[in-house]
Amino acid sequence: MSAAHPIAPCDIVVFGGTGDLAMRKLLPALYLRDRDGHLAEQTRIVAVSRAGLDDAGYRDKVAAELRGFLPADCHDAASEENFLARLHHVTIDIAGQDPWLELITRLSEEPQAVRVFYLACTPHLFGPVCAKLAESRLVNEQSRVVLEKPIGRDIASARAINDEVGAVFSEQQIFRIDHYLGKETVQNLLVLRFANALLEPLWNSGAIDHVQITASETVGAGSRAGYYDTSGALRDMVQNHLLQLLCLVAMEPPTRLDRDAVRDEKLKVLQALRPLEGPDVLRATVRGQYAPGLVDGEPVAGYLDELDGKPSTTETFVALKAEVGNWRWAGVPFYLRTGKRLERRASEVVVQFRPVAHSIFPGIADEFIAPNRLVIRLQPDEAVRLHLVTKEPGPGGVRLRQVPLNLSFAETFDSRLPDAYERLLGDVVRGDPTLFMRRDEVEAAWQWTEPILAAWEQSGTRPKRYAAGTSGPTAATALIERDGRTWHEEDV
Numbered sequence: 001m002s003a004a005h006p007i008a009p010c011d012i013v014v015f016g017g018t019g020d021l022a023m024r025k026l027l028p029a030l031y032l033r034d035r036d037g038h039l040a041e042q043t044r045i046v047a048v049s050r051a052g053l054d055d056a057g058y059r060d061k062v063a064a065e066l067r068g069f070l071p072a073d074c075h076d077a078a079s080e081e082n083f084l085a086r087l088h089h090v091t092i093d094i095a096g097q098d099p100w101l102e103l104i105t106r107l108s109e110e111p112q113a114v115r116v117f118y119l120a121c122t123p124h125l126f127g128p129v130c131a132k133l134a135e136s137r138l139v140n141e142q143s144r145v146v147l148e149k150p151i152g153r154d155i156a157s158a159r160a161i162n163d164e165v166g167a168v169f170s171e172q173q174i175f176r177i178d179h180y181l182g183k184e185t186v187q188n189l190l191v192l193r194f195a196n197a198l199l200e201p202l203w204n205s206g207a208i209d210h211v212q213i214t215a216s217e218t219v220g221a222g223s224r225a226g227y228y229d230t231s232g233a234l235r236d237m238v239q240n241h242l243l244q245l246l247c248l249v250a251m252e253p254p255t256r257l258d259r260d261a262v263r264d265e266k267l268k269v270l271q272a273l274r275p276l277e278g279p280d281v282l283r284a285t286v287r288g289q290y291a292p293g294l295v296d297g298e299p300v301a302g303y304l305d306e307l308d309g310k311p312s313t314t315e316t317f318v319a320l321k322a323e324v325g326n327w328r329w330a331g332v333p334f335y336l337r338t339g340k341r342l343e344r345r346a347s348e349v350v351v352q353f354r355p356v357a358h359s360i361f362p363g364i365a366d367e368f369i370a371p372n373r374l375v376i377r378l379q380p381d382e383a384v385r386l387h388l389v390t391k392e393p394g395p396g397g398v399r400l401r402q403v404p405l406n407l408s409f410a411e412t413f414d415s416r417l418p419d420a421y422e423r424l425l426g427d428v429v430r431g432d433p434t435l436f437m438r439r440d441e442v443e444a445a446w447q448w449t450e451p452i453l454a455a456w457e458q459s460g461t462r463p464k465r466y467a468a469g470t471s472g473p474t475a476a477t478a479l480i481e482r483d484g485r486t487w488h489e490e491d492v
Contacts, residue, residue, distance in 0.1 A: 017047020127164025
């Protein structure tokens with residue numbers, strides 16, 4: 001257990017407080033923060049939903065849900081009792097016109113507390129909720145609002161949401177959350193790059209051949225297929241998670257680690273991405289949709305079956321080739337891929353270095369010496385591996401083999417790795433937006449991804465089918481192999 005450094009007393013108001021995100025991620029994260037002594041005694045958590053629950057009913061519901069979403073070794077009866085006592089429920093129809101009298105009354109009990117309004121609801125309600133908060137006079141200088149992705153479906157809707165929220169909250173009060181940025185290994189990207197003199201001289205097109213960024217899931221859309229069908233993999237994963245990882249890999253060193261210096265450098269990367277438009281989209285992207293197949297030996301339904309047979313061209317898989325048009329990265333391709341119902345669950349960044357210029361080992365040609373590779377595994381089993389070539393022990397000549405230097409977080413650090421939401425929720429209360437997306441970042445990401453969506457729609461082609469439990473459509477393999485490269489598939 002880490003040393004306790006309580007954050008300031010606050011009221012955390014979760015709109016959508018009985019929903020999947022609240023139950024699966026937010027409340028378990030807040031419980032663990034509380035168990036480790038990071039929540040001040042006066043901190044309250046107020047759930048807002050249409051469920052019609054009183055405080056006792058909501059606490060009973062959360063108690064049952066926590067048992068399913070927390071690891072067994074994280075349960076503690078006294079801590080759970082203390083956490084549940086913080087919970088309150090207010091019944092509000094967010095889309096309705098009724099005054100928010102009960103919420104006003106609740107929050108007026110602690111008028112000086114920091115107020116965090118977490119909008120774990122559908123994005124089209126972000127603006128109306130903020131307007132109602134202003135009308136109810138619940139926003140003060142110490143208020144913050146947290147927006148879950150996706151922020152809009154395109155650049156126009158993203159700007160509209162940002163305008164509506166920005167009419168109530170200043171940019172410094174708006175926290176656009178991307179939970180990938182709260183992961184320990186993602187934050188370690190900055191440390192690896194900028195706290196180690198070994199890597200920075202090699203972090204450019206002179207030494208790096210290409211970069212792969214993968215976020216693959218074994219789960220499907222399931223009961224959320226109806227919602228997912230309005231989004232798809234490009235909007236759901238590439239526009240935010242994968243582009244944010246690309247930014248951290250490709251950004252220039254910031255002058256300091258603060259809220260704007262880091263985000264300024266990420267914005268420069270997004271602005272330097274070479275546009276993919278028209279015919280270039282069809283050459284540099286692949287979209288797929290999973291069909292029935294086997295996952296872990298069990299048959300699973302295809303995406304269209306989960307939509308009850310409704311026709312759909314929504315992609316559940318995307319692979320694409322991106323390029324950053326600047327001096328550091330000229331000529332270095334960034335291969336991005338993400339999908340559902342794939343054969344393995346893995347989120348990782350792979351930096352592959354260029355091969356040796358000349359082999360001095362008798363009988364071993366250059367192409368048989370595996371290039372060095374840095375693999376940063378985000379999940380599962382967080383780790384950093386540097387693959388180097390070494391000699392196999394034994395007489396009778398030189399035999400080479402690539403082996404990894406392995407930094408396993410679980411084996412190296414004798415402590416529980418906090419969930420991303422634990423870190424990010426604490427940053428919100430402290431008012432530190434360094435690991436959150438700024439408005440111009442979100443809109444720059446949409447400006448790059450929107451032409452891809454438009455080209456797909458104009459082409460009239462359907463996503464390529466792939467069997468659930470495989471590595472995705474074969475066209476994704478062809479995309480990278482055309483350049484003489486292969487996807488990294490080794491389990492860490």
